[in-house]
Amino acid sequence: MVQSAKDNFFRGLKDSIPIGIGYLSVSFSFGIIAVNSGLPAWLAVLISMTNLTSAGQFAGVGLIISGAPYIEMALTQLIINLRYALMSVSITQKADKSFTLLHRLLISFGVTDEIFAVASRQETDIGRHYMYGLISIPYLGWTAGTLLGAAAGTILPESLCTALNISLYGMFIAIIIPPAKHSLPVLKVILFSVAVSCLLHFVPVLNRLSEGFIIIICAVTASVIGAVFFPIKEASS
Amino acid sequence: MTAVYILVMAGVTYLVRMLPMVIFKRKIESRFIKSFLYYVPYAVLSAMTFPAIFTSTKSLYSAIAGTIVAVTLAFKEKNLLTVALSACATVYITELFINMIF
Numbered sequence: 001m002v003q004s005a006k007d008n009f010f011r012g013l014k015d016s017i018p019i020g021i022g023y024l025s026v027s028f029s030f031g032i033i034a035v036n037s038g039l040p041a042w043l044a045v046l047i048s049m050t051n052l053t054s055a056g057q058f059a060g061v062g063l064i065i066s067g068a069p070y071i072e073m074a075l076t077q078l079i080i081n082l083r084y085a086l087m088s089v090s091i092t093q094k095a096d097k098s099f100t101l102l103h104r105l106l107i108s109f110g111v112t113d114e115i116f117a118v119a120s121r122q123e124t125d126i127g128r129h130y131m132y133g134l135i136s137i138p139y140l141g142w143t144a145g146t147l148l149g150a151a152a153g154t155i156l157p158e159s160l161c162t163a164l165n166i167s168l169y170g171m172f173i174a175i176i177i178p179p180a181k182h183s184l185p186v187l188k189v190i191l192f193s194v195a196v197s198c199l200l201h202f203v204p205v206l207n208r209l210s211e212g213f214i215i216i217i218c219a220v221t222a223s224v225i226g227a228v229f230f231p232i233k234e235a236s237s
Numbered sequence: 238m239t240a241v242y243i244l245v246m247a248g249v250t251y252l253v254r255m256l257p258m259v260i261f262k263r264k265i266e267s268r269f270i271k272s273f274l275y276y277v278p279y280a281v282l283s284a285m286t287f288p289a290i291f292t293s294t295k296s297l298y299s300a301i302a303g304t305i306v307a308v309t310l311a312f313k314e315k316n317l318l319t320v321a322l323s324a325c326a327t328v329y330i331t332e333l334f335i336n337m338i339f
Contacts, residue, residue: 021318022316022317022318025318025321025322026317026321039239043239043243046243047243047246047247050243050246050247051246051247051250052250053250055281055282055285056246056250057246058285059285060242060246063242064239064242070241070242070245073242073245073246073249074245074249077245077246077249077250077253078249078253079277079281080281080285081249081250081253081254082253082274082277083274083277083278083281084250084253084254085253085254085256085257085274086257086265086271086274086275086277087254088254088255088256088257088258088261089257089258089261089265091258092257092258092261092262101259104255104258104259105255105259107258108251108254108255108257108258108259109251109254109255111254111258113278159295159329159332159333159336160329162294162295162328162332163294163299163325163326163328163329163332164325165293165294165328166290166293166294166300166303166304166307166324166325166328167321167322167324167325168321169285169286169289169290169293169304169307169324170303170307170320170321170322170323170324170325171317171320171321172282172283172285172286173286173304173307173308173311173320173324174307174310174311174315174316174317174319174320174321175278175282175317176278176279176282176283176286176311177308177311177312178311178312178314179279180279181312181314185276186276186279189276189279189280190279190280190283192280193279193280193281193283193284194283194284194286194287196284197283197284197287197288198287198288201288202288214284215281215284215285218280218281218283218284219277219280219281219284222276222279222280222283222284223273223274223276223277223280224273226272226273226275226276226280227269227270227272227273227275227276228269230272231268231269231272232268232271232272232275
């Protein structure tokens with residue numbers, strides 16, 4: 001069955017609607033937090049439009065506010081977003097011939113956890129039109145949500161804003177707990193990472209480390225331990 | 238200043254996504270690197286969440302309540318939106334109670 005470019009684009013759009021709705025709510029929180037941290041609204045929107053990543057952006061705002069060195073910003077983004085490198089590689093394994101250099105340069109911008117998850121669920125090779133469809137609605141949702149959140153952050157009562165602060169962490173918990181339930185190695189890596197994180201936050205002297213470096217240290221040590229003691233089975237993704 | 242931060246953020250984030258998609262045409266063979274990359278998201282997200290989640294709201298008690306609700310719903314494999322918004326609602330209600338009592 002041969003599908004036209006237009007069919008594939010619309011199939012991508014349809015598959016991405018749930019992602020777009022989810023992004024709307026998380027980026028809404030991002031907009032509020034960014035504005036309440038002291039960033040102007042247009043800057044929050046610009047960050048969302050140029051980064052399209054949740055954890056990296058939340059960490060990035062913290063680093064901007066604290067006036068961290070640029071190298072720390074670069075390293076933090078590198079480590080937090082390193083997972084995207086694997087996802088990009090994984091997508092190339094399923095990409096059909098329509099993925100020429102120009103389109104690889106454009107499509108790679110839209111690789112996120114959720115977009116990758118939906119793309120990798122496809123049973124056949126994927127084309128560029130499907131990917132463009134899949135990226136469009138989440139990108140709009142992410143941008144619009146940030147704008148709405150940044151606007152609301154200055155209007156909404158403070159009690160509602162602080163309640164929304166927890167939404168990002170709620171989303172992270174929703175991402176990490178289900179796999180941990182089914183995989184003991186994942187659970188052990190998570191517990192190790194949390195233990196190191198708490199150690200670096202609460203032990204005197206160590207707690208002088210900045211947030212970005214704490215995340216880097218936790219991510220590298222816990223992932224190396226996972227890779228050494230619980231290497232993944234071949235052929236599993 | 239802020240413009241440089243955003244340039245660094247966006248630039249690094251884009252390169253991390255773009256370079257592998259442009260360069261890689263073959264599968265990664267190293268089992269160690271594949272395993273390492275497999276664990277990175279879990280390690281990053283858990284380190285970002287704990288202990289930061291406990292200071293993300295106005296009181297430790299509302300944060301603990303929100304965390305318990307989020308972990309419970311995530312364990313039941315509810316979707317992202319349900320977990321995130323339920324945690325927010327729990328925090329909001331808990332803080333209303335705290336304000337009423339004290």
